[in-house]
Amino acid sequence: SSLMQSNLAPIPELFVSYDSAQKLKVEAAELTSWDLSPRQICDLELLMNGGFNPLKGFLSEEDYNGVVENMRLADGTLWPMPITLDVSEKFAESLELGQDIALRDQEGVILGTMTVTDRWTPDKSNEAEKVFGADDQAHPAVNYLHNTAGKVYLGGPVTGIQQPVHYDFRARRDTPNELRAYFRKLGWRRVVAFQTRNPLHRAHQELTFRAAKEAQANLLIHPVVGMTKPGDVDHFTRVRCYEAVLDKYPGSTTSMSLLPLAMRMAGPREAVWHGLIRKNYGCTHFIVGRDHAGPGANSQGEDFYGPYDAQELFKQHEAEMGIEMVPFKHMVFVQERAQYEPSDEILDKDDVTILNISGTELRRRLAEGLEIPEWFSFPEVVAELRKTRPPRSQQGFTVFFTGFSGSGKSTIANALMVKLMEMGGRPVTLLDGDIVRKNLSSELGFSKEHRDLNIRRIGYVASEITKNGGIAICAPIAPYAATRRAVREDVEQFGAFLEIHVATSIEECERRDRKGLYKLAREGKIKEFTGISDPYDVPENPELRVETEGTDVDNCAHQVILKLESMGLIAAH
Ligand code: PPS
The missing domain is CATH 3.40.50.300 (P-loop containing nucleotide triphosphate hydrolases)
Structure with a gap:
């Protein structure tokens, strides 16, 4: 592993100063306004706080075309995910290009303004094919694209007025610059981030701990609390689980922060996107697992992406991204040695008993109130899950x-x-x-x-x-x-x-x-x-x-x- 260290200088945000924001907020009340969808609120938060740096707003048509076709903005910068403001035809028609609009959350609070420089009707099937790999509505993001997203996209620079308000787990939420300042303060110059949308069990704890040791880095547990795959365990439960697991790491090696990202489950492109986001949050390393951000099976019953496609695409762009990949090791429990080991490092496979509980088996045991062994998960985590998913x-x-x-x-x-x-x-x-x-x-x-x-x-x-x-x-x-x-x-x-x-x-x-x-x-x-x-x-x-x-x-x-x-x-x- 290289000697990469992070430069923890602040990164650009889209917020104006506090005084300007108060003034702008009053002026913006007069503007035509768009009520943001839950996904758009997540996207806007990361645009404004620098999580999506270098983006300065919702993508213009030219940038969108570049991102869809070859993962690059019009100026050649690597960016794998279209961040677009989708609206209804009726709303789009009511606007003039060059006009400023107010962006409101679902209670009507103005979070920012956008100058509408671009307005176009995207070819959604093409977007689905290129970004998600297939125009197949079994993919949650393709389903969203066709059935939830508006017909027209607006693009233009955003001016940030205030962050979306969160009332839950406030102390666990950090902007990129807050996390950078925290790493500076602790002297953490090498940080490996672990992205997750699932509760952590012993295997994850083991693998993240090993990844940090290998990279000679500190560890950031960086779970997604914005939008994940439909059907996932809700983030309230997950955060309570993560807090329990956090106590299991050696003191002051590991930290946790919540990421308000709206995931797209786009596999390889999503992995690159996740890496760029973590770089903005001051991390130097990023764990990419088997089938990273995979959406599950397509309408033919086959996986959308190969199990290592995400690792390959990440590897290809690693140098340009400035964040190093730590490939996920598949950890299994070896009964005779009562410990987790990377499955590819077990040389006596035929002589030992390898234990594993799949996600499906875990859900069955929860539903039926059956035992979940201690080698699999921590009692505190199991107790939280049982509260949320009683038999x-x-x-x-x-x-x-x-x-x-x-x-x-x-x-x-x-x-x-x-x-x-x-x-x-x-x-x-x-x-x-x-x-x-x-x-x-x-x-x-x-x-x-x-x-x-x-x-x-x-x-x-x-x-x-x-x-x-x-x-x-x-x-x-x-x-x-x-x-x-x-x-x-x-x-x-x-x-x-x-x-x-x-x-x-x-x-x-x-x-x-x-x-x-x-x-x-x-x-x-x-x-x-x-x-x-x-x-x-x-x-x-x-x-x-x-x-x-x-x-x-x-x-x-x-x-x-x-x-x-x-x-x-x-x-x-
Ligand atoms: S529905 O169709 O499900 O909204 O009907 P419901 O709310 O169950 O109401 C049915 C009871 O209303 C009485 N009632 C009628 N039923 C059917 N058609 C007509 N036109 C009608 N007018 C009054 C009737 O007593 C039903 O009660 P139940 O308990 O089913 O015998």
Whole structure:
């Protein structure tokens, strides 16, 4: 390894002085303003604080073309990732080139201004091919590009007024210049950065520690807390985990700082981008692993990038970047020696037992509340993860009954509620059709629009209950399949969703006619009556279908309990 040391002089930021900022903020209130998306807020923060140095704003069309085609700005500077301000066509059309616009966060606070020098409609398929390697929406950034990003890009220099406000982990957030000053103060002239979007376990601790020793450098744990891959462990949990791991390093060799980056999962290009960012933060070395910033499988089920593509691309540009790569060693646990070793350095592979727990296996063990051994992770980390991902038998869920009026939904739902309350452990809320129509939806009638609105409200409440670890039991008619699917999607972000079709036939419901409504519907005194004069989409693939004709209520509710047990949602008794 070279003798590279960092020059820790301050780097340029885009902020104006405090006094100018106060003045500019008042003036900017008059400007046309753009409300930044969460990703744009992340990008703007790193533009303004120098994390994206040498960029001076969102890319111009010429710079964008250079970056997309050959990873270079128009002046030849290496830059692998298009940092663009995507907007709607309508907003773009309302502007004149040369105009200043205010950039606001989601609460309306003005973070900066931009002079719009460029406006163009990008070829998104080309961007996807060149930057992400394929125009395949299985790639999260390609999906974002086509389905979330606006049609038009604006480019131009940015003037920074204030940083985005963060209320969480404030002491752990540093700008590049703050981190540079910190390294100067400690005399850290060689610093190896570790990028991560996952909780750290023992293997990572081991590999980062070894990387620092090899590079004769101090270690910076530099996790991403901006936007990572959808489905990742949330950053609140991760930071609590990192803080626990930080105590395991030898004192004053290691530091941690949070990076508000919006990742793109662009593999090789992302690795180069990450390296340039860490250079701005005053680091001299950067760990690049196997499949660095990989997005997972494409729509053909194959990985988007080769496992070492990122290391290769980084290596090619290392000298120009001025930050050295420390290639990730794949660490495995050797049982006989009770220690982690780089797998390529184990010469007696056939004579020892090598232990490993994959990410999928870890998630399974968390979901089922199974043991996670100490050789794999630190007890403090496992405890944090268990709090966030309790076993399925302690997570919230929603049971959603659907069926005709008078089919027995409410009766079965009530019996189920009582049985679950007898078991205890989780709060249970019954959102019965009639109760909801009295409390949440009293102004609604029975048109398609009103029924959909009613069901979406039920879905919203159920998803909140599920998120907070409770049990929601819903029992509306919910005649439309598409609406039921939408509710399922709302709830499944947070926990399990069981659709239960109470399959009593319309003839039987009408024969029972417990509320006398069918008679009125036949006489035309109630319009749009489900099953008589209004449609009902029979559920095609419900988690359970219960037949009420010839089966008593207790038995129907018991069938639901058995289903919940088989899904691991309640402990078998
Ligand atoms: S929906 O379609 O899911 O919004 O319906 P829901 O909120 O479950 O309300 C159904 C209850 O309202 C009574 N009712 C009617 N049902 C269907 N169609 C019409 N036109 C209608 N008018 C009033 C009926 O009593 C339903 O109660 P349940 O408990 O299902 O018998």
